[in-house]
Amino acid sequence: MTGPRANASQRRILYIDCYAGIAGDMMIGALLDLGLPEAHLRARLALLGPLDYELEVRRAARHGIVGTDVQVHLDVPLKATGAWSFTPVASTSAPFTSLKEHGHGRRYREIRALIGDSGLSDLEKRLALAIFDRLAVAEGKLHGISPDEVHFHEVGGVDAIVDITSAAIGLAWLAPDEVVCAPLPVPRGTVKCAHGTMPLPAPATLELMVGAEVTAIDGHGEWVTPTGAAIATTLATRYGTIPSMAITAIGYGVGDRDPPSRANLLRLIVGTAPSAELASDVVLETNLDDSTGEAIGYLTERLLAEGALDVWVSPIVMKKGRPGVTVSVLTDPGRRPHLERLLLSESSAIGLRRVPVERYKLARRIETVESTFGPIRVKVAFEGETILNRAPEYEDCRRAAEAHRVPLKDVFADVLRTMGKP
Template structure:
């Protein structure tokens, strides 16, 4: 329950000045200020006024300001790649606030969780505006606990007693890739039927430069009988956002599909061999310690072939021969 006289009445500019006058690092100030502006926008939409005119009551309290700033600092320290959350339990019933009694969730909280999966279980307000602000500003997905290897676990308990359920927040930091059966990759796809063929070459260069592991185009037949291209990009899961930014900037697609796949990869190393044409790098793949594939690096073969004015296949064969001769038993 929020009492009308329990907290001071502060406006957005008051809070911004408090944060700005602090000794916090500049990125923390910037992020915390952005969060309070987002909250002010939600409150302003409820009251039909401008964000700068919003008067904070409950969230204007110093402890709430510390909550927001502390969360920004903590998430910065954790340096996680992505933030996931369970669906948010908003509670049920009504709550008394500075402007009267409101159904749960209150109007500002409801605006903050727009587009986010929520449910109501348990009496009372179980999701505060501060909590809604922090979770929705950082979470990129909502659902059950994903496959991961926990590396750090933290708990925070509230002072209010909530019968039938613990008033506790749990944070788990873990490694998704380490928990999977093997390395994982993100596979991003889009169909294109209205893009100039001249743009596909530069697009591939940009995608590879943004961290893509592989890019390929597959001819497909699309709706209305149009010939099109299925664009497929394979990337590290943590690099998916950068790939999506390139695709939306450089292609005509209006949407993307993506999923994460497990993959099995062989141990590999690059060794240098000496040939009559010069030094060539050779990639060697092993499975359980046994050599399964040997392949000269094409760029090296091409460079040596041009230098000697000889066919690339001769340099390729010479590199393979040099490797096998060196490793003959």
């Protein structure tokens, strides 16, 4: 699956279908199930040096669906400051709230040195460090300390290092041009961690979800772990339903639990799509002259949350010289009926216009740049083999600016300088 594309005009897309959540071990299992050679993974992990663990890989089923189950067994006694996995316990608020914690905690600077000094490839290092960097920034913000000084209670153990590095190895092997992630599921309940009992999502997980799409689900317990959230939000270039593509491979990663409500599986779907795509879409428009700014802002947020490709508001002058706005909604034909109903129900409009359009989309991929302020993802747009544009990801730049207490524009400028772009 790796190597040069048979057709240079095709781009590879990875879809993370986390309908039942995501954890580090589930990601490893799904990558192996997708085709990542186990021998390759073990050989690359060995480059980290001796970490006193054993990787168990086996086939397992959830609700009749067979996938790959991965367990990281540690050769050290259980501790109260390690990485977690699920353990079901009796609870009036949630059937799965207890956590089995093990492994030795480490500060981020120690983890960074461990990975940076290893024999992994530059790409594998960048991906692994980018994931850990998101964790460090999230934890540092919660506790009011520098990311370098963060001591990872829940994700600092050997198993988390193996989980995150394995995800980086798998992504480097797969080499997708784009990673799309389904909305992250958020259930009800509480979780027990080193900081005590906390509502779900756990504080670090919730902080990592900033900028991501989430969806509420029925059920209790933790479906997205901090490690899983860090992996998904670092790798994803966007969120939503599965994109248009020709499916080439599917992998299932098995989770620790087997609840009756849904199969505890992480599904990775790989496909190909043309490098530049011509899409037939629809623009919905309506004119408003009696809505408040708050109402229009709310309408815009709702339309985007419900799947609109883009929404914009333009000032106009209507009949009798009344100032107003045109609300324009770009959508694919499949979502058009739903967004039309939403546009009419959430505004004072009594009608709208449909304008068929063709939308030409450049291919894009995400690259990680090692800036002065840490790893920053950069969106690269290209046509064929020609790169036409590069743009640093805003959320990464914002987090770096907050973590290092520097102006946002300084982070953007540093990334552009690192890329050699004036």
